[in-house]
Amino acid sequence: MAASIEQLLSSLSNLEDPIEGLRSLKTAALTLPLSTLTERLPAIRLDAVFRLMASQNREQVDLCVAILERFLQALEPIYIAQNYKEDLQRGLYHPDDSVKLLAISQAGRIVECSEAITEILNNLELLKQIIMCIGGDKIAVAKEAIKSLSKIARTTVGLDVLFGSNLLASLKAVSAFSDVVRYRVYELMVEISSVSAESLNFCANSGILSQLLDELTGDDVLARVACTEMVTALAATLHGRQYLAQEGLIDRISNMILGADSDSFSGLYLPGLVKFFGNLAVLDSPQQICEHYPAFLRKVFEMVEGHETSMIGVAVDTLGILGSTVEGKQVLQKTGTRFNNVFKRIGHHARNAPTELRVRSLDSISSLLFLPEDHHTEDLLAMSESWFVCLSNQPMDLFRSIATQPFPELHCAGLKVFTAIANQPWAQKLMIESPGFIEYIVDRTVDPDKDSKDAKFDLVKALVKSKTIAEVFGNQHYLRLRAYLREGAYYVKAISTVAVEGAE
Incomplete structure (x- = not known):
């Protein structure tokens, strides 16, 4: 088979119509294992395929690209750089985007190889053409060019070449397109x-x-x-x-949030600014960010209590992110009844909003209520309990009704809330006091699909791992949960049948 590839390659130069030869070569290339190609290809030249790729015939170009993708995949980047660098550079000028993608992706492979990267860095014309590809019509080509240039910039030498030569002028020129x-x-x-x-x-x-x-x-x-x-x-x-x-950008963004009320177009950019501060708070310090930029938290509260679904969703997500850390929960707790009212509103959305917002609200509630066991102080447990009970007149019934919904996303989101509070003693007491709750937990038949069964299993696992569960639930219920955990999420109890003489 390897010899036939050599024959097919050598015959391409003599064919008047190379399409059939390229089809045969493509079939042979895809048939051989990659390991075999890796052994054989260094002894084979691909110049004929590169030459035929410089065509206006779409099928011929597609065949050449498919063949070269397979062959080059089997070659080491250093070998490609030393033998086909000029061919790749010519490919960047080809009118067909698939050829440009091939050339840029191979350049990306080369710059990831420490032995080969200088072959690219020393070729400013090739790099300039990759930069020009950022301005192309095809987004896939532009993305591949950005990816390859990012790889080049991972070394100091690469940074020097991109920013210390006329390539920076090329970057600025292409950005003006x-x-x-x-x-x-x-x-x-x-x-x-x-x-x-x-x-x-x-x-x-x-x-x-x-x-x-x-x-x-x-x-x-x-x-x-x-x-x-x-x-x-x-x-x-x-x-x-x-x-x-x-x-000074963070101050400027805070001022933009402050001025959003007077800007009729703020609905377009405000969600992004709120997400920015939400991520900033988690990455740095929730307390520091919320104290230095109070406009952020005020705006989030206003958005939750507003009437625009898209804004509510962003605000609910942001509070879930902010409250995912203990420090973030404490920041929210310091706002007192203000946050209680906001959290109650999130509970309203979890009951009455369209499905997507209901799920986002439930995810946020789960994040806000979860407490790691090593943070089970009296104050934090009391805080979590007070938040839970403010969500609804009957919060256990609320989340149980959601967790029994036939819609998987709501079913799982409801179970996730129970999982979030499963390690907290006050929640365990509410569960054991809720009629039929334990029976519901260990009943696998009420979970309609794999995701639901997995969510139920996570709840059982969180309960069993808790240090207080045996004391609160009692030994009998604790052993039932351990048995469920041992059997797994998909366990099906075998049903024995007894044959009766004379039965059909």
Whole structure:
């Protein structure tokens, strides 16, 4: 079979119509195991396939791309760089996007290889063409170009080449193509900046990051929406947050939230700003962020109590994130009855909202009520209990009714609330006092699908792992739960049959 590949390759140069030969070569390439190709390919030249790929015939191009994808996959990046670098560079000028994708993806493989990366870094023309691909019409090509350039920037040498040569001018030139392309360049800058403080310094000194921050707080509402997500990604790293603070951006975003009420278009960008602060609070300190930027928490509370479903969803999610840490719960508790009213409103959404918002509300409730066992202080347990009982007149009945819904997403979200409070003694007492609750927990027949069975199993596991469960539930119920855990989520009790003489 290997010899036939060599014959097929050598015959391509002599064929008047190479389509049939390419079809046969593709079949042979896909038939052979990759390990066999890896052994044989270094002795085989692929120049004929690269040459035939420079065609206007769509089928011929597609066949060449498929063959080269298979063959190059079997070759080491250093070998590709030394033997086919020029062919890949020509591919970047091809009008067909599939050829550009092939060339960029292989360049990405090369720059990930420490032995081969210099072959790319020393070729500024190739790098410039990859940058130009960011401005292409095909989003897949642009994304692949961003990915490859991000890989190049993971080394100091790569950063020097991208930002210390005329390539920076190429980046700025391509960003001027259109608004969409400019946002792609911003995306590249954020990806590079996220790697290290050093890489962020390169991006900051380029002036492109400053341009991104200016657009976020500028007058163009749509630009604010696009840039908010990128700045949120930049804030995911400590050095990124420090940079944003130094640039005064966090204060500026807080002021934007304050001024949102007077901006009729704030509904477009406000959710992104709220998410930004929510993530910031969890990554840094909920107390510090909420104390320094009180406008954030006030706005979240207002959004929960508002009437716009999309805003409510974002606010509910944000409170779930904020309250996922003990410190975040304590920050909310300090607001007193204000948060109790807001939490009661989340309970209302869990009962009455459209399904998606009901599930998001239930997930937020679960996050807010969960307490790690090593934080079971008297104050925190009392706080959690007070929040639970303010959700509804009969919160146990409420969540049990949701957990018995025939809709899997609601069924699982209801069970998740019980799982969140399963390790807390006050909740265990409510469970044991709720008629039929234990029977419901150990009844596998009420869980309609795999996700529901898994959610029920998680609840049982959380109960059994609790240090207080045996004391609160009593030995008999505790042993039933342990038996359920031992049998697993999908256990089916065998039904024995007795044959009766004369029965049909």
